[in-house]
Amino acid sequence: MLDSNLRTIALSVKGFMPEHEGDALFDAAMSACKALPGVPMVEVGSYCGRSTVWLGAVAKALDVVLYAVDHHGGSEENQAGWEWHDPEVVNEHGRIDTLPFFRETIRRAELTESVRECVGDSHEIGRGWLQQVALCFIDGGHARDVARGDYLAWTPHVARGGTLAIHDVFERPEDGGQAPYEEIYLPAVQSGKFVEVSRCGSLRVLRREA
Ligand code: SAH
Ligand code: MG
Numbered sequence: 064m065l066d067s068n069l070r071t072i073a074l075s076v077k078g079f080m081p082e083h084e085g086d087a088l089f090d091a092a093m094s095a096c097k098a099l100p101g102v103p104m105v106e107v108g109s110y111c112g113r114s115t116v117w118l119g120a121v122a123k124a125l126d127v128v129l130y131a132v133d134h135h136g137g138s139e140e141n142q143a144g145w146e147w148h149d150p151e152v153v154n155e156h157g158r159i160d161t162l163p164f165f166r167e168t169i170r171r172a173e174l175t176e177s178v179r180e181c182v183g184d185s186h187e188i189g190r191g192w193l194q195q196v197a198l199c200f201i202d203g204g205h206a207r208d209v210a211r212g213d214y215l216a217w218t219p220h221v222a223r224g225g226t227l228a229i230h231d232v233f234e235r236p237e238d239g240g241q242a243p244y245e246e247i248y249l250p251a252v253q254s255g256k257f258v259e260v261s262r263c264g265s266l267r268v269l270r271r272e273a
Pocket of ligand 2: 080
């Protein structure tokens with residue numbers, strides 16, 4: 064369970080992770096890291112660090128590193144005029160920049176030793192990635208090509224026995240955008256390498272078996 068001080072911080076941070084799904088992510092990360100001791104975790108899409116608090120708390124408790132990947136320029140759906148735009152994260156140059164918010168969250172949560180910020184394009188970072196990961200949490204952009212790119216760039220790095228967690232998976236179009244479902248969840252399951260182990264809200268937790 065996330066400790067109450069960190070929970071207060073997580074819930075005060077701007078972002079898109081509902082509390083019960085954050086708790087499910089925490090449990091998934093605990094199991095993943097206990098199964099593969101010392102193996103790091105990756106989060107793709109951190110925004111202001113809300114979900115990062117749940118994952119970072121696991122990283123700290125089990126003494127592993129969490130790499131938090133984001134270009135911090137916001138997704139398509141965060142840009143001005145779109146549904147998920149927040150003018151408070153626009154900097155003096157008129158661009159979205161969530162990095163200062165992310166840093167402040169991690170500092171307040173006292174997770175700077177456990178969380179490494181990886182600032183850049185998630186596809187590029189994933190393509191050059193060399194380590195296996197115990198858990199990869201994909202919560203990045205929801206444009207189809209971005210979701211597909213995250214699937215291609217990151218799922219090969221999930222260790223066998225490791226976990227792939229995907230956020231914003233909606234089987235029915237009336238519940239939400241289809242990209243995470245069609246471009247990440249389905250390809251993972253259909254690859255024969257991943258099996259679903261649990262779900263909570265729009266969070267899907269898969270284990271790599273092959
Ligand atoms: N996990 C966060 C929400 C993430 S929102 C929370 O709990 O609140 C999605 C994030 O993905 C945004 O911060 C956006 O900047 C990032 N993103 C979108 N496309 C990206 C890309 N191609 N490379 C890196 N980051 C990307
Ligand atoms: Mg999300």
